[in-house]
Amino acid sequence: MSKRINAIDLNVYYGDFLAVEGVNIDIEPRSVTAFIGPSGCGKTTFLRTLNRMHEVLPGARVEGQLLLDDDNIYDTAVDPVTVRSMVGMVFQRPNPFPTMSIRDNVLAGYKLNGTRLSRSQSDQVVEEALKGANLWNEVKDRLDKPGSGLSGGQQQRLCIARTIAVKPDVILMDEPCSALDPISTLAIEDLINELKDTYTVVIVTHNMQQAARVSEKTAFFNIAGTGKPGKLIEYDETTKIFSNPSKKDTENYVSGRFG
Amino acid sequence: MAHANETTSPPSAGPAAPSGPVRKKTLRQSDRRGVFGDKLFSGLAMAAGIAILVLLAFVALFLSSSSGRALYSEDEGLIVGQFLQYAMPLVGGTIIASIIALGLAAPVAIGVALFISHFAPPRASRSIGYVIDLLAAIPSVVYGAWGMSFLAPAMVPVYRWLHENLGWFPLFAGNPSGTGRTILTAGIVLAVMILPIITSVSREIFIQTPKLHEEAALALGATRWEMIKMAVFPFARAGIISGIMLGLGRALGETMAVALVLSGGALTASLISTGNQTIPAEIALNFPEAGPGSERQAQLIAIGLVLFIITLVVNMIARWIVSRNKEFSGAN
Numbered sequence: 001m002s003k004r005i006n007a008i009d010l011n012v013y014y015g016d017f018l019a020v021e022g023v024n025i026d027i028e029p030r031s032v033t034a035f036i037g038p039s040g041c042g043k044t045t046f047l048r049t050l051n052r053m054h055e056v057l058p059g060a061r062v063e064g065q066l067l068l069d070d071d072n073i074y075d076t077a078v079d080p081v082t083v084r085s086m087v088g089m090v091f092q093r094p095n096p097f098p099t100m101s102i103r104d105n106v107l108a109g110y111k112l113n114g115t116r117l118s119r120s121q122s123d124q125v126v127e128e129a130l131k132g133a134n135l136w137n138e139v140k141d142r143l144d145k146p147g148s149g150l151s152g153g154q155q156q157r158l159c160i161a162r163t164i165a166v167k168p169d170v171i172l173m174d175e176p177c178s179a180l181d182p183i184s185t186l187a188i189e190d191l192i193n194e195l196k197d198t199y200t201v202v203i204v205t206h207n208m209q210q211a212a213r214v215s216e217k218t219a220f221f222n223i224a225g226t227g228k229p230g231k232l233i234e235y236d237e238t239t240k241i242f243s244n245p246s247k248k249d250t251e252n253y254v255s256g257r258f259g
Numbered sequence: 260m261a262h263a264n265e266t267t268s269p270p271s272a273g274p275a276a277p278s279g280p281v282r283k284k285t286l287r288q289s290d291r292r293g294v295f296g297d298k299l300f301s302g303l304a305m306a307a308g309i310a311i312l313v314l315l316a317f318v319a320l321f322l323s324s325s326s327g328r329a330l331y332s333e334d335e336g337l338i339v340g341q342f343l344q345y346a347m348p349l350v351g352g353t354i355i356a357s358i359i360a361l362g363l364a365a366p367v368a369i370g371v372a373l374f375i376s377h378f379a380p381p382r383a384s385r386s387i388g389y390v391i392d393l394l395a396a397i398p399s400v401v402y403g404a405w406g407m408s409f410l411a412p413a414m415v416p417v418y419r420w421l422h423e424n425l426g427w428f429p430l431f432a433g434n435p436s437g438t439g440r441t442i443l444t445a446g447i448v449l450a451v452m453i454l455p456i457i458t459s460v461s462r463e464i465f466i467q468t469p470k471l472h473e474e475a476a477l478a479l480g481a482t483r484w485e486m487i488k489m490a491v492f493p494f495a496r497a498g499i500i501s502g503i504m505l506g507l508g509r510a511l512g513e514t515m516a517v518a519l520v521l522s523g524g525a526l527t528a529s530l531i532s533t534g535n536q537t538i539p540a541e542i543a544l545n546f547p548e549a550g551p552g553s554e555r556q557a558q559l560i561a562i563g564l565v566l567f568i569i570t571l572v573v574n575m576i577a578r579w580i581v582s583r584n585k586e587f588s589g590a591n
C-alpha cells in the first residue's frame with residue numbers, strides 16, 4: 001500500500017518564476033517526513049508537486065522526475081487524476097464538502113472512483129475511516145448531519161478520514177494543525193503517528209515541536225532572498241536536524257536565529 | 260480595569276479622574292461614534308422594505324379592484340366560469356411558452372456559464388462574458404422583429420419535417436404552420452432572450468465557488484467534470500435557481516417579442532401549428548381596443564392579475580426549493 005517517493009532534480013516554476021530549485025529527496029515508505037522552513041521557501045509548492053496538485057494553479061509547471069516507487073508521475077502517459085487518487089492531500093484549512101453529510105464526505109472518494117458499495121460495505125468503510133481518524137466516537141450518532149457543523153478540529157479529522165477512506169499510498173498534509181487548538185492538534189499528531197504504520201506521510205509544519213514529535217525525518221527548505229528560488233538545504237533524521245544539523249542555515253533556523 | 264488605573268494614574272487622583280484628552284468610558288455610556296449612521300441606515304433599509312411591500316399591495320389592489328367586472332356582471336351575476344373559460348387557455352399558452360423557453364435556455368445557459376468560469380482560457384472567457392452581457396441589453400422588440408422576420412420563416416421546413424416524421428406525437432401533431440409563427444418559435448425567441456440573464460447569474464456564482472472545495476475534490480482524484488459536480492454545482496444550486504427564476508420572470512411577462520412572433524389562437528398541444536396565446540401578448544394586443552371601464556378591459560386586467568399570481572406562486576416554489584436542505588447549503 002505504502003509507496004516510496006523519490007524526487008530527482010525537481011524544479012518548480014510559476015510562469016517564469018523559479019519557485020523551487022533542484023530538489024533531490026528520497027522518502028521512505030511507512031514513515032513520517034516533516035518539511036520545515038521559513039515562509040515563502042516553497043514547502044507548499046513542493047508538496048503540491050508530489051500529487052500534481054500544482055497543476056491546478058495557473059502557470060505552475062515542473063521539470064525533473066518524481067518517482068512513486070519506480071514510476072515517474074510526470075511521465076506523459078500518466079493521468080494526474082490517477083496520481084491524486086493514490087496520493088491523498090489534507091489542506092491547511094479544513095475543507096469538508098459543506099453540502100454533504102459526514103457520511104457522504106467520507107464516501108466522496110468512492111463516489112469518484114466509481115466503486116459501487118452496498119449499504120453494509122459503505123457503513124464499514126465509513127466506520128473504519130472515521131475510527132482511523134479518531135473521530136468515530138464523536139460523530140457516530142450524527143453521520144447524516146452536515147460536515148460543516150463540526151468544530152474546526154473535527155472537520156480537519158473528517159478531511160483526514162475522507163483521505164484515508166480510499167486507502168491512498170501516500171498522505172500529504174500542508175500545515176494541517178495551523179487552524180486548530182492545542183487539543184485538536186494533539187489528536188491529529190496522535191493520528192499521524194498511527195497513520196505511518198500504513199502510509200507514507202509527508203507533513204508541512206511551522207511548529208518545530210510538532211515536527212520533532214511526529215516525524216522520523218525532517219527536510220529543511222530555505223530561500224536566499226525574495227525572488228530567489230527555494231532550495232532543500234538539509235534532509236536527515238529529525239533528531240539530528242534538531243540537535244546536531246550539519247548546515248549552519250539549519251542550525252540558525254531550528255534554534256530560532258534567522259539569517 | 261481597576262488594576263490598570265492604579266498603575267497609570269497616581270492613587271490620589273481617584274479612579275474617575277479623566278487624564279488629558281482621553282475620554283473615560285463606562286459601560287453604560289455608549290460610544291456615540293457610528294450610532295447616527297447605524298440608525299440612518301437601518302431607517303433607510305426599513306423604509307425601502309416597506310415601500311416595496313406597499314407598492315406590491317397597491318399593484319395587487321389595483322388589479323383586483325379593476326378586474327371586478329370580469330367576474331361579476333349586473334345582468335348575469337357571478338360569471339367566474341365564463342372568465343375561467345377565457346383565462347385558462349391563456350394561462351396554458353403562457354406556461355407552454357415559458358416551459359419551452361426555460362427548457363431550452365437553462366441547460367445552454369448553465370453550460371455556457373460553466374465554460375466561461377471553469378473551462379475557457381481567461382482571456383476568451385472575459386470576451387464571451389462581455390458578449391453575453393451585451394445580449395441582455397438588446398431591447399425585446401428587436402428580438403421580436405428577428406423572430407418574426409428571420410426565425411419564423413426558417414423554422415417552417417423544420418416544422419414540416421417534424422410533422423411528417425413525428426406527427427404521431429401530440430406535440431408535433433396538427434397542421435404545420437405556413438408562416439412558422441408558432442408557440443415553439445415564440446418559445447425559442449424567449450429562450451434566446453432569457454439566456455443572458457441566466458448565464459450571467461450562474462457564471463457569477465460559479466466563479467465564487469471556494470477554491471478550497473474545488474481543491475478538495477481534485478485532491479481526491481476527481482476529474483474536472485467530477486469536481487464540478489462535487490464542489491461547484493452544490494455550492495451554486497441556490498444561485499442557479501435564482502438565475503432561472505429571473506429568466507422565468509422575464510419569459511412569463513415578455514410582451515413585445517411574443518406579440519410580434521406568435522400568431523395566436525386557441526389553446527392546442529401542438530407546438531408546430533398556429534394557436535396558443537400568452538397572457539402578456541393578449542393584453543397588449545387587445546388593450547387599445549377595449550373601452551375604458553368596459554367589461555373587456557376588466558377582463559384583460561383580470562388576466563393580468565392571474566399572471567401576477569402565477570409569478571408569485573412560481574417564486575414561492577423557488578424559495579421553498581432553495582430553503583429546503585438549508586442545513587446543507589454551506590452557508591454556515
Ligand SMILES: Nc1ncnc2c1ncn2[C@@H]1O[C@H](COP(=O)(O)OP(=O)(O)OP(=O)(O)O)[C@@H](O)[C@H]1O
Pocket residue numbers: 014019037038039040041042043044045046057058230
Ligand atoms: N499560485 C502561485 N502563483 C505564483 N507564485 C506563487 C504561487 N503560490 C506560491 N507562489 C510563490 O512561490 C514561492 C513559494 O511559495 P509557497 O507557498 O510554496 O511557500 P511556503 O513555503 O508554503 O510558505 P508558507 O510557509 O508561508 O506557507 C513564494 O515566493 C510564493 O510567492
Ligand SMILES: [Mg+2]
Pocket residue numbers: 043044045174
Ligand atoms: Mg505553505
